[in-house]
Amino acid sequence: MNSNRAQLVEPVGPDDHVEGPADAAITLVEYGDYQCPYCGQAYAIVKKLQSDFGSSLRLVFRNMPLTNVHPQAELAAETAEAVALQGKFWPMHDVLFENQRDLSATALLRYAEEVGANASEVASALSDGVVRKRVKDDVESGIRSGVNGTPTFFVNGERYDASWDYESFRDYLKDVLEQS
């Protein structure tokens, strides 16, 4: 490992949102913001990478809403976490990135219902502060890990500083896989 690169300080744990097997050779942790257009681009690229690498890739998503530039990102993140309490995080995550142009409070509750969540339970999770703490904890772990913008990716615990365009990222992950 290149010790000059920032390292993930909070290991992937049972509270994380994970897609892919625990023994995958590659663990890709993304710190993202639902209102960030670059994260929207990265969403499609990560989907392709998941399809390319199959069970060799485990994806983890953590929240990094940059609320100073993205005023709707915090509520979107909290709503996704509220939906996650009902076991439907990934469908909600996908719907949010596919509908970045409308992240109003009304739209968020509509998306929650569309993915099969109970909207009134989502609303009460939002008001009782539990999900706000979850997002805040993600932000702090990201800050302490050297997240330097959105999206920031960590590959097997090390910050990925090169380009995340599809070809570059795929080729890098191929190398990681071959060396594993």
Place this chain on the structure above:
Amino acid sequence: MTTNTSDVFAPSAPLQPGARAPEFSLFAAPGQKVTLTELEGPVVLIFYPADWSPVCSDELSMFESANSLFSDRGAQLLGIAVDSVWSHVAFKADRRLNFPLLADFHPKGEVARSYGVYRDQDGVTERALFVLDAEHDVAWSHVSPIGISPGVDGALRAVEALS
């Protein structure tokens, strides 16, 4: 005679831990100066190349997200770039940053030079971070590649190590 331009300019030599932080008094807004000697507690100086650039925006947004972690330790964040105060005012409002952006504008880059992080080759500051302790001695410094946002973790660890 031709000279490779990369040979003409000395590499940046950022002040190292233990050095006395050079004093400065710079405009943060029209008519409003920030003076180092008037600040109490630790200070984090965030030298960045330019208002409006995407990498700088990411970097400063990350510091904004971490602002409360710094203020919990009594530390004050200060951005510094060579842009004019009017650019800073517009940039700060647009990005909704709650810490001051100081204009190292005239004489251009004088403060950056005093910290060893002015880039003569392109007339901007390095992407550099300094953590000053409560006595305003340099406790930690770091220069990033100009195109890579450094993140906040190094400066935060340095501030937390002060107490």
